[in-house]
Amino acid sequence: MKNRRLINTIIFLTPFVLVLVTLFNGRYPVPLKDIPSILLYPLLKNELVNDTYATIIWDIRMPRALLSALAGASLAVSGAAFQGLFHNPLVNSGMLGVSSGSGFGAALAILLFSRSSFLVYLFALVFGGIAVTLSYTIGKIYNTTPTIMLVLGGTVVSSIFSSLISLVKYMADPYNQLPAITFWLMGSFASANAQDILIGAPPMIIGLTGLIMMRWRINVLSMGDREAHTLGISSNMNKLAAIVFATLSTAGAVCVSGNIGWVGLIIPHVGRMIVGNDNNRLIPVSCALGASFLIAIDNISRTLTAGEIPIGILTSLVGGPFFIYLLKKTKGGSW
Template sequence: MKKKKWVLLKILFIFLPVFVFMFSIGIGRYTITPYEVVLSIIQAITKNDMGISLEIFTVVIEIRMQRVFLGAVVGAALAASGTAFQSLFRNPLVSGGILGVSSGAGFGAALSIVLYNSVFMTPVFAFSFGILAVVLSYFAGKIENTSPVITMVLGGTIIQSVFSALVSLLKYVADPNTELPAITFWLMGSLASTKSSDFLLSCIPMVVGILGLLGFRYRLNVLSMGDKEAKTLGINVVTNKLAVIVFATLATAGAVCVSGVVGWVGLIIPHVARIFVGNDNRYLLPASLSFGACFMMICDVICRTLTAGEIPLGIVTALVGGPFFIYLLKKTKGRNW
């Protein structure tokens, strides 16, 4: 890619999420102008009175900003892990949940709701079982100290099926008046019930995962060529694969434990980014981070403004992502894959 073009795209990728962030904070039942949003943020940072009413300041700083920022980080994390796995497995139809992290997290959340029904324990269980699912998938697909792509995908498919069955079992035994609705709503995804403690704890694995994947984006180009080619170029295939899987899993598990199971972000956003920058992961990962953050913030705005009640996030991402994926397929004719 030409240096001048990349500089222009880099500016776009930096400022586009900032613009969508300001736009998203202002949209809701109580409409706030971008100017008032900026003044509220300045007032919160500097502690100086900027002439903003208490109602606007409360809505911006204490209600919307945390939720919108969390949506941006979750979208970026899911998009980055999807991009990494598509390159690692050389498959355009995989996402961050290919190794079972989403189904494992879903089981962990359901188990927590049945056993404790605790707001604090649910994200902890979801994160822990999401990590466990990926570990089981990795060892299920490991053959004689190697990890072929096809066996890892098969291992992930098996573990996903097992945890999905366990989730169904928990739904069957859950209290239909309290526990079952809570499990169902969590599995559909939402950013509405996130607490400050959940936000801070979940951001740590997401940020670590994102930074780790950015650091490995050069080696992802080599790994996407195949194991034999990577070994020829001096890359330790097993170690680097494991590192990418660990960072992508941290990003996805951190996202899922606070947002619930949200599909399509890790699948469709990498393809959107490829239209702008191509398949080179040096440019593709930063582009996916930017577009993923924007996509999730826009979907969250739709969730909380389209109807009187709040629509689950997973429903909106599927309704938006599905038709758009078909459009991309027809437009590109598979050339970017």
């Protein structure tokens, strides 16, 4: 029991520690003796604090750290929820097409309004919701939502939006718009700012809160529609609620960071290795692990080389080998 409490304490404290590390880690060094005064700068407006240090910490690194933590938590919790909902360990947060839909929305906004970052975020958020709505509509047959039909609907919609992304890239200006679209699709927090938090944080927080509050219902839904009905749980309504919350959190993450793969697949499995399959414990742990993972990856991406490596590349390099291990462990089947 003591070991379990210690492990949980470490897991939930790690994101906060990594945020502090992020604030003072980078190519522009910040003296350790100035850390307390810089952290209190917005409250005290201490004139002795170097304005350059304050700008770097509060205008550049703080938004980046908060967004990477929120995005990692959102993708991981959505993946854990979908894996429980579909009772399949190989699904992720983009299973119902939200990532492809958001990618198309962002690419379309860059094509039409290349200088408006707000419209890029808005289009990504809206088209992510449209993609999931289409997937749910396809999966809803005979007034029910069979799991296999939801998965098939998501696969079809993802394929359609992936083709639309290719079409937009084909139509884009190869000197300005195409590089912007390609870089966005790779995923990055390089341009993170306070406006991004105002846009992306509300849907992510709403989605995370909803999934955490209904995590015990996801346990029931994972047993099947008949068992859920026997226990007095409306299968269709609760599936819809879980999908809506997962869509909000994933679309909010994608609209500010681009397409970052594998987080929603690998982090829930790391959580299961620690706390098991019970979503009452797994979803909060996945939230903390996802935040820690993406903060760490973001730190690596901006410090490993002279230029910044897109986060999607690094998460794929980690996720690919883990996926091979997962296939070997599950033999391509479910739990």
